[in-house]
Amino acid sequence: DTGVSQDPRHKITKRGQNVTFRCDPISEHNRLYWYRQTLGQGPEFLTYFQNEAQLEKSRLLSDRFSAERPKGSFSTLEIQRTEQGDSAMYLCASSLGAGQSTDTQYFGPGTRLTVL
Amino acid sequence: AQSVTQPDIHITVSEGASLELRCNYSYGATPYLFWYVQSPGQGLQLLLKYFSGDTLVQGIKGFEAEFKRSQSSFNLRKPSVHWSDAAEYFCAVGGRRGGATNKLIFGTGTLLAIQP
Numbered sequence: 001d002t003g004v005s006q007d008p009r010h011k012i013t014k015r016g017q018n019v020t021f022r023c024d025p026i027s028e029h030n031r032l033y034w035y036r037q038t039l040g041q042g043p044e045f046l047t048y049f050q051n052e053a054q055l056e057k058s059r060l061l062s063d064r065f066s067a068e069r070p071k072g073s074f075s076t077l078e079i080q081r082t083e084q085g086d087s088a089m090y091l092c093a094s095s096l097g098a099g100q101s102t103d104t105q106y107f108g109p110g111t112r113l114t115v116l
Numbered sequence: 117a118q119s120v121t122q123p124d125i126h127i128t129v130s131e132g133a134s135l136e137l138r139c140n141y142s143y144g145a146t147p148y149l150f151w152y153v154q155s156p157g158q159g160l161q162l163l164l165k166y167f168s169g170d171t172l173v174q175g176i177k178g179f180e181a182e183f184k185r186s187q188s189s190f191n192l193r194k195p196s197v198h199w200s201d202a203a204e205y206f207c208a209v210g211g212r213r214g215g216a217t218n219k220l221i222f223g224t225g226t227l228l229a230i231q232p
Contacts, residue, residue, distance in 0.1 A: 042222030103218050107160040
């Protein structure tokens with residue numbers, strides 16, 4: 001069990017550019033979550049996958065954001081035409097999933113995005 | 117509406133002193149409750165969780181928390197803090213039993229500083 005990993009750890013980009021982040025969950029975890037955390041705040045839910053199906057999206061996830069989990073393993077989060085307001089820490093979490101009465105989310109180290 | 121309140125934004129305690137971090141929640145059903153800790157620039161580490169049963173739960177690093185349904189609280193405690201406990205602490209609620217999603221709702225966090 002190597003834990004949840006995220007890549008890159010830091011990303012600096014110019015406004016208007018596209019960025020993509022990757023998350024590798026704990027192996028055999030069926031559920032994968034994306035959260036966004038801005039300075040001084042707790043993480044806020046963005047979206048959730050059960051295997052490859054994206055089952056829920058927050059209203060925070062504007063049309064410029066898209067997430068995929070094509071084979072039910074790793075996931076990518078893409079932000080198109082970045083804005084300064086997108087600057088935040090993007091956190092990924094995974095959990096065992098359906099059927100687990102005590103489902104617990106384990107978080108990765110996050111990707112820190114800075115939009116100049 | 118579901119929410120989590122952490123009334124204390126910043127707390128300073130002396131090394132060796134006891135600690136209590138407050139958490140109040142609003143949730144329509146019996147909640148799952150969590151405490152996570154975050155070191156600067158890092159992801160979240162799970163300290164402990166409550167799903168059911170004994171209302172006093174033990175976690176890692178000597179932390180414990182008590183679920184009080186009548187007060188809608190889930191306060192975190194530690195009898196004697198160490199300098200390495202300096203970090204930000206987040207309370208979270210979530211997990212509809214048998215539900216399709218398990219997204220977490222976080223409080224705004226409490227930043228803990230330790231005085232030598």
